[in-house]
Amino acid sequence: MRYQRPKGTADILPDEARKWGYIEETARMIFDNYRYREIRTPMFENFEVFSRTSGDTSDVVTKEMYDFHDKGDRHISLRPEGTAGVVRAFVENKLYGPEHQKPVKVFYMGSMFRYERPQSGRQREFHQIGVEAFGSNEPELDVEVIAMAINFLKRLGLTGLRLAINSLGDQETRDNYRQALIDYLDPYFDELSDDSKVRLHKNPLRVLDSKDKRDQEIVKDAPSILDYLSEDSQAHFNAVKHLLDTLEIDYDVDDTMVRGLDYYTHTIFEIMVDSKSLGEGYTTICAGGRYNGLVEELGGPEMPGIGFGLGVERLMVLLDAQDIELPILDQLDVYAVGIGEGTSEVTLKIVQALRNDGFSADRDYLDRKPKAQFKSADKLNAQFTITIGDRELENKTANVKSMISGKEVSVPIDEITTNFNTVITNNFDE
Structure with a gap:
């Protein structure tokens, strides 16, 4: 019998692994400059860690998660993303305590798992590098996280980066916008995809994130969440834009961007590259944002957080597409x-x-x-x-x-x- 690796996985052979090692060491060096420290969490968690934080209407939970019952009949999931596990560890190990300097800054690297159609730069087992920072509401931290991500990608030699930002506001914003979005979408109910019909009254923001072509046409003229920002949310977003201008970081405001997980609040962002190696048009290689209610959601105190994640496989595809030779020592x-x-x-x-x-x-x-x-x-x-x-x-x-x-x-x-x-x-x- 001839054995082959499971569909959606890859063997990273020695020559390629050395490139991965260089990328990881570069990340460690840059994150250390920003005073982020490594954290390592389990590759699998209780199912509720992800279903509770990602949202029960998200694609991750409804379609993509690898979950199973173990021999003790515990409902277990392989991690589909890094943030929820880090937040769980933050809460369980009481890193929010007064003895820990705020903000608590950590980064992680490791395998993640999602059941989806394998394609260029996207596998069922994929590898993610991410950072999380807890304990500060200040817009300066939002901008630090964004600047660090751009710094990392540029240090690797990538060019043609595009930063898109948006705000999802606070709970007041979300409540006001939710109803406006339902009012707009209800007349199109019969034309929506089956997924969006289910999500419309549960979580209408998910409709904005739909990959269905019909849904995308419908939401083109949907009201903008930026028109519903509360006073505090508007002030926070204005400060983020001002600080990005101060650091001379170019950005576009994209009011249609909502991200694929339910836990985001206030600032969200995506860093994209226009490369045919990953499909037509701009493709996201790094994304993140604020999640000010997530620590509470997993049993901790009220504690703001922000972070980002990027896929290493996609990064490798882009580096090859731009003919970037990594300076790997092999002496x-x-x-x-x-x-x-x-x-x-x-x-x-x-x-x-x-x-x-x-x-x-x-x-x-x-x-x-x-x-x-x-x-x-x-x-x-x-x-x-x-x-x-x-x-x-x-x-x-x-x-x-x-x-x-x-x-x-x-x-x-x-x-x-x-x-x-x-x-x-x-x-x-x-």
Whole structure:
């Protein structure tokens, strides 16, 4: 029987994984500059963590979630997104306590799971990098989160980014807008998709997020939520726009954007790129916003929050589409060549000592002839070769050769294993 990976998953092979590692390390470096610290949460949670926070009318809950009952008959879900699990951990571990500096800033990386049609940059198991910040209502934090996301994407070399923002306001805003939207959509009820008919009176904002072409035509002329913002919500949104202007971050206001999860409030945003590699027109690669009621929803105190998430697979597709070469180091410092049966033990000791000293080192493990070993050293772009034959073994020396200059010297093995830096400095630095 031939085994294959499940549909909607991918094997990330070593050459590709090194690119992923670079992206993750770049994220860690930038997030650290903004004082965000890593948090790691379980890959699966109780079903209610996601159904309660994402909304029971969202596509995530109704169509896409991988959920099951375990052997203890607990209703479990593989995480479809990162925020809800982080909020659950924030509440359960009382990170809202007075001993924790506010805002509490965290980031996460890991696998997420959604049952949907696999396509370019979108798999059933996908990987997400995200950040969350708890404890501040200030618009300055909204802008910091947006700026950090843009900084990260630009640091990777992406160009042609477009930032779209909107406000979903507070509860007063949502209540006022909800009724206006129902009043607008009710006359079109028979023309709506089946999903939107169900959502219309439960959560009409979901209709604005519909992927159905008929629904999209209908909502084109729907009232704008920005016309229903409460006084506080309007002031918050005005401050966000002003601060983005202050940082010279370009943006468009898109009053049709609502995001796919129910927990968002006030500022929401999407960062898009116009790339045919992900379909026609602009495609979202990073998105997020405020969720000021979510901590309470999961049993914590009243505590505002904001964050974003981005898909690594989509990021990889875009980097390839823009021909961006990531500056990945793949330097082999030393390749040890053994000539003769008695040299294997010594070359093994040498490469181990060099690795302990911070050098990357390799040797032959296939019992090949010297010519094949030197070929490997050349193919791997080794900076130096260290060669030991029977005579060197007897004299306790080795021949060290610079593969760049061609210069070769004989050096005691003890000097190589105790301080190879000195060997390089004394013999090859000019």
